Amino acid sequence: MTWADAHRLANIAAAKAHAQLGIDPGKLPIDVAEAIMASGAILMWRPMPRLFGVYINDPGSSPGILVNSDLTPGARRFTAAHELGHHFLEHTTCTDEADCPSTMPTGDDSIYSLRERRGWTPTEKMAEAFAAWFLMPRRAVSSALRVLALDRPRDATDVYRLSLMLGVPHAAILRHLMNLRLATSDQVRRWSRESPGQIKRRLDNNLGMPASRWPDVWTLTPAFDGRTITVHDGDRLCVRVAAGYDVTAPDWLPEVAATAAGDGGPSMSSSATARSAESVRSPCLMVRQIRGPGTPFSWMRPTHLSG
Incomplete structure (x- = not known):
């Protein structure tokens, strides 16, 4: 499965999840914890040094989602949405290890090299793409851009501010802008050279x-x-x-x-x-x-x- 295939299918799945779980896709930010509870899964948080999250779906037990509480706020939300993707797509138990580049658990939340995405299984690609479309559907991104008085991001600072409005990691919105046709691959690569830490230093002078x-x-x-x-x-x-x-x-x-x-x-x-x-x-x-x-x-x- 290519990433393009995963995003095409996940876009449809996330839209169905919004409708079934009563989530307004234009609301900022989308409440993933509320969505998980509405889905019937149990959501738990705890420090897990070697894991981003876990989806538990064993025979005879209630489905559950465990998220590493030591991640940044945006990374916690994105990981929770990733695990919700496993649940909504009816996957079996999945463990997302900390060497997976989904949501980097660092203060700078740096974007990973695009070539690192080649080793993902179809199951993980679908869950990752689901998280992107669930938290960053077109309506939510459009709502955020209106608050920022933008038609589309112009630079790395706009991307960072957009990530805060959506409650997602800086790396996640950078990747997703290409799916939304709001940035080119050259723009994304250029903007990714500036870390969130550098942007924060500029914003508060x-x-x-x-x-x-x-x-x-x-x-x-x-x-x-x-x-x-x-x-x-x-x-x-x-x-x-x-x-x-x-x-x-x-x-x-x-x-x-x-x-x-x-x-x-x-x-x-x-x-x-x-x-x-x-x-x-x-x-x-x-x-x-x-x-x-x-x-x-x-x-x-x-x-x-x-x-």
Whole structure:
């Protein structure tokens, strides 16, 4: 089976799964955990140093999915969708070992060489392609591009921001852009030369360097007004503010740095709100970092950018 065959069949299978499991393919991001529960499989998470995930489908037992909790958030979601593909396609028990290049468990999440995909079995190709189309169907990608005010990615930074909107690894969206006819192979190879870590350093301008580049860096614009996004402990939110806009942030988003364009620093003032928020009224880049209790997930309430 070629990768083209796998993607043609998996595209159809993922669309059927969306319909059968009641998943809106235009929603950002697609909730793979909810889908797994709706499918009747049991979802579990645990550290597994040598495995990405496992699909268990033995006679006489309930089907189950086990995902390595030590992966990056995007890699956890993609691995879960890969295992859901095994379940939906009625495969037998499958183990995805850590030397499989599906979702690299590194802070940079670097793309693997295309030649490394040649050793995959038809079963694994189908599950991998299913994960791509399940988490990144055309409607979801189109929704994400609209929020980013794009028709298609223009550079590596756009690809990284798109991966955050979809909740997938940077490598996964890079590969899938060609399936969606949103990038050429030359563009993908060029964009893959810049790692997510390098992109993150550019997005937050190296202000207050974090201890690790594993967490993500979000760049928020007025298009995010009223939206709810999924963030994790250590993630950074960069807000680029034009003149005449107020940015109000809750007190659990401590400021890392703020710089103004041309005047040496933004004017800061406390707002009289119950959230003890701070407001900035200056063209600037604000960097705030999620400060959580160390749990795997945390939720960010909508950030309001109002003129």
